Amino acid sequence: MTNKTKQQRFAAVNKLIKIIATCGRCIFSENADKPNNVENPFIASMEIDGCGKVWFTDSYTRKCIYILYGYSWRYFTHGGIKRLVEFFRNHITRGAQIKSDCFDLGEIGTHGNTVRIY
Structure with missing residues (x-):
């Protein structure tokens, strides 16, 4: 296993968020659970500030949320996927x-990419 730098891990997480945001229910996307999709939706992302602190930019409120603490995150609208965002932060x-x-990979290859997050 390679030891990636914080910047490499940061880039990989944002790439994964973008993939998740464009599949299925469009979690992490402005289009999540909307009947009519926006053409170029805002997609959530992780950010690193000048001090090295990790933040999450919410796709609905478009606010940067400091995610160090485990309790309530003000402006966080993604509810059930908070644990996944915590995993991203820790990574x-x-x-x-x-x-x-934490993932049920379903039947990948048979019926497309099916991923469920617990």
Whole structure:
């Protein structure tokens, strides 16, 4: 396993967020659960400030949310995927791996890419 830098992990997480935002229910996208999709939707992202702190930019409120603390995040509208955002934060800051048992990969290859996040 390679030891990636914080910037590399940051870039990889944002790439994954973009992929998730363009598939299925468009989680992390302005188009999440909307009947009519916006042509160029705003997509959530992780940010690193000048001090090295990790923030999450919410796709609905478009606000930067400081996500260090485990309790309520003001302006966070993604509800059930807070745990996933915490996994992303821990991966960026500490290099912690996201456990595969958090995902049900369904029948990839047979019926397209099906991923469920627990």
